[in-house]
Amino acid sequence: MNLITSFLTLSLTAALTASAAPTADLTKRIIGGYLLGSHGAPYAVKISISLNGQDLSCGGSILSKTHIITAAHCVVDDAGTSVLPPQHFTIGYGDSSIPKQKTVKATKVTMHPGYRQQKVNANDLAIIEVPEMQLLEQPKNSAARAISIFNGSIDEGQMLVAMGWGSTKTDNDPESLSDELKAALVHVGDQKSCKKFYPDYISSNGSKVCALNKYSPGNSTCKGDSGSAVVIKGKGGYYLAGLVSQGGRAVNSNCGTADGYSLFTRISHHLDFISSVTGLDNSTLTKQY
Incomplete structure (x- = not known):
């Protein structure tokens, strides 16, 4: 990165x-x-990346109370090969307006092992683990949900x-x-x-x-x-x-x-990887509302 x-x-x-x-x-x-709108995408999160005195930015989505999915190129170093330590990442969630969001710090970052930084990035996804977030099960009008x-x-x-x-x-x-x-x-x-x-x-x-x-x-x-x-x-x-x-x-x-x-x-296309990292089975990851 x-x-x-x-x-x-x-x-x-x-x-x-x-x-x-x-x-x-x-x-x-x-x-x-x-x-x-305020809760138009209750699964969406803002990922702030603090690195060498600069504030970088990416987005992500909530998969569970403790797991966020994002792009692999958002979590790697300049060479695109090594994952940055979790203390570099702050996750904002619970509102579409950044100033109103709750925040949690990342505790673990797992990049897809097949990620390759190239002309068309291969396997460009990663999972960020966080302390348990306050989520609601109801899919509509929720402040935050998977x-x-x-x-x-x-x-x-x-x-x-x-x-x-x-x-x-x-x-x-x-x-x-x-x-x-x-x-x-x-x-x-x-x-x-x-x-x-x-x-x-x-x-x-x-x-x-x-x-x-x-x-x-x-x-x-x-x-x-x-x-x-x-x-x-x-x-x-x-x-x-x-x-x-x-x-x-x-x-x-x-x-x-x-x-x-x-x-x-x-x-x-990457359900097996996501399941292996999150511990969620495929039926849970793809359940209907």
């Missing part, structure tokens, strides 16, 4: 290969979209909701950072278009979910959303389909442009 010294923009020549691991991507934010993992089919053109805290401007203006959680509607791309950005892409039922901005220009993830939830509407509510991993655009360096894309880690 590279340190953030300023809000950098992607170079035009490197725009096709933008990764969530470098400095620019640890400040990914939602562009366009809408505010979720979210179930979606393990159904995700089809071309399907709508997902990506979320995160941060800048509301496409040029990554640091003065436009928001304390309120925002969400953006994104759409799953077609195989041919997604292969231009991820040559191994077959469908969003594999290891990655591919979303294309051309279906909803002006709405996308951008520069602090890393690790944040990407959810899908299912029976009884919203389920965790993915987490923000990386993205970019073909020509323009700004976020939300019609030529842009996002790649999200598909959570259900």
Whole structure:
């Protein structure tokens, strides 16, 4: 994980290969979209990372009273190989507004053993363990609760909701950072278009979910959303389909442009890893509300 010294923009020549691991991507934010309201996403958490005198930012989702899921690139050192000690991480939860959140300190951090920091990050997820949080079982109108993992089919053109805290401007203006959680509607791309950005892409039922901005220009993830939830509407509510991993655009360096894309880690692809770390069986992790 590279340190953030300023809000950098992607170079035009490197725009096709933008990764969530470098400095620019640890400040990914939602562009366009809408505010979720005080308890609009009770499973969403803000992860503050204190490192070498700097405050970095990622998002995550509650899986249980003691477990948070986030992106692996949010928890590693500059080389992308070693996990940072848990004392570097503070988790804010219980409200979409950062000043109103309760906070807990991480006690353990487990990165997916197959994580590789590369052009398209492989196995980009990690589990953060925390002291027991105050959660409610009722899925609606709760201050904080766990979210179930979606393990159904995700089809071309399907709508997902990506979320995160941060800048509301496409040029990554640091003065436009928001304390309120925002969400953006994104759409799953077609195989041919997604292969231009991820040559191994077959469908969003594999290891990655591919979303294309051309279906909803002006709405996308951008520069602090890393690790944040990407959810899908299912029976009884919203389920965790993915987490923000990386993205970019073909020509323009700004976020939300019609030529842009996002790649999200598909959570259900990693149920065995999640179960081994959390101790939760697959039926619990994917239960319906």
